[in-house]
Amino acid sequence: MRRFARTMGAAALAVAVVAGTAGWAAGDAQAVVTGPPPGTADWRAAGTAERPLPDPWTAAPAEVVRFFAGLDEARARELLRAHPSVVGNLEGAPLPLRYEANRLAIAATGEPRYASLAAPGRQILAFDPRGRGQVVEVFGDLEQASRVSVIVPGSDNDAVSHDAPRAPATGPAGSARALREATGGQGAVIAWTGYTTPVGVGVDAAAGRLAEAGAVRLARFTAGLDAVGAPDPVLFCHSYGSVVCGLAARHTDATDIVVFGSPGLRAGHVTGLRTTARVWAARGPDDWIADVPNVEFGGIGHGADPVAPGFGARRIPAGDVRGHTGYFAPGTGSLAAFAAIARGGSR
Incomplete structure (x- = not known):
């Protein structure tokens, strides 16, 4: 007792x-931001039945590594430019590709509060503005x-x-x-x-x-x-x-x-x-x-x-x-x- x-x-x-x-x-209740990154729907739609793109949330990082290992540089950079928010947050994607993708994604927000994150020399491995x-x-x-x-x-x-x-x-x-x-x-x-x-x-x-x-x-x-x-x-x-x-x-x-x-x-x-x-x-x-x-x-x-x-x-x-x-x-x-x-x- x-x-x-x-x-x-x-x-x-x-x-x-x-x-x-x-x-x-006192603190304020926060809405959880989780799941796949912004742009995932467009990324999924860009795949084909013969060669689907790895899902940003369900694909194992090792699977992502194998996917990028099978791409030539031109195709990898094409994906980077078209889907920077996904590539920048994709666990298993090549690190230099993610750094560059996140510079693009940060710049695309157009928000001054994030501008310093895109400064030369910074290595941003993930970025989600939600x-x-x-x-x-x-x-x-x-x-x-x-x-x-x-x-x-x-x-x-x-x-x-x-x-x-x-x-x-x-x-x-x-x-x-x-x-x-x-x-x-x-x-x-x-x-x-x-x-x-x-x-x-x-x-x-x-x-x-x-x-x-x-x-x-x-x-x-x-x-x-x-x-x-x-x-x-x-x-x-x-x-x-x-x-x-x-x-x-x-x-x-x-x-x-x-x-x-x-x-x-x-x-x-x-x-x-x-x-x-x-x-x-x-x-x-x-x-x-x-x-x-x-x-x-x-x-x-x-x-x-x-x-x-x-x-x-x-x-x-x-x-x-x-x-x-x-x-x-x-x-x-x-x-x-x-x-x-x-x-x-x-x-």
């Missing part, structure tokens, strides 16, 4: 927190990289805020740059703003709906990396992004899953993730996420605290991290540990 009372009390506290008490801000927008960017040479890291961000990130001015070494692009610099430029780092994130800290942030949709996209993305011969990735998962990684864990081939500022992974123990990846966890001393009740009740809350000893994750030093977003700040113990893991060390 006492255990039931404690559970009910924790659940009530979680609901109260979500409602806006304890200093949390809703608040989604974008995936590569830092480094993904084709030649011996190590690959993927940063999965949390709430309030989208195609506009992906690289918006903010505190240094924060946000998806800023974190990716900081990590790559900390590794001495070894390997490639990918900023994966590839799902619909919560806005603010309201019901969306406390529930799993957006994370479940994001996990499907993340699993498909990592399958696409594998199909083009990229190394198995390290996933760096911040805040609500760690919920995405927890749900996707069993469906990825990640070597390591690193969570920080995490509200929970929707698992009671690392074994519940059903992954062979090493699982790491960090939380700074004044990260407000520590005030979030680690419960899951009626779809609200994300379960056990990943930094608790009983969860079973390997701990990362974070005593010098400031706030909820300071984990990639230069000079911190967390960034040094992240870089070591990204290089394949810290065993």
Whole structure:
């Protein structure tokens, strides 16, 4: 009876927190943007019975690789020009083709808020302007990289805020740059703003709906990396992004899953993730996420605290991290540990 009372009390506290008490801000419910990219209907119609085009959502990335391997350069570029939104988001398509396709797709929106993403030298691996927008960017040479890291961000990130001015070494692009610099430029780092994130800290942030949709996209993305011969990735998962990684864990081939500022992974123990990846966890001393009740009740809350000893994750030093977003700040113990893991060390 006492255990039931404690559970009910924790659940009530979680609901109260979500409602806006304890200093949390209310968030707006977001419409999930998922499924195949814009232009898919025209892409499907452009195929023939003798040679259909691979479906952007159902074709396995390995099938896409085989399809493009059978094309000559002229035909590949014809598809690129006619269907940039599809080619740019097609897992398994050649990387240079995707970068070029997304430059065209970004330019085609005609929206100044996206213009910086099409600047020379940027390597945009995916772009979807629907809703608040989604974008995936590569830092480094993904084709030649011996190590690959993927940063999965949390709430309030989208195609506009992906690289918006903010505190240094924060946000998806800023974190990716900081990590790559900390590794001495070894390997490639990918900023994966590839799902619909919560806005603010309201019901969306406390529930799993957006994370479940994001996990499907993340699993498909990592399958696409594998199909083009990229190394198995390290996933760096911040805040609500760690919920995405927890749900996707069993469906990825990640070597390591690193969570920080995490509200929970929707698992009671690392074994519940059903992954062979090493699982790491960090939380700074004044990260407000520590005030979030680690419960899951009626779809609200994300379960056990990943930094608790009983969860079973390997701990990362974070005593010098400031706030909820300071984990990639230069000079911190967390960034040094992240870089070591990204290089394949810290065993």
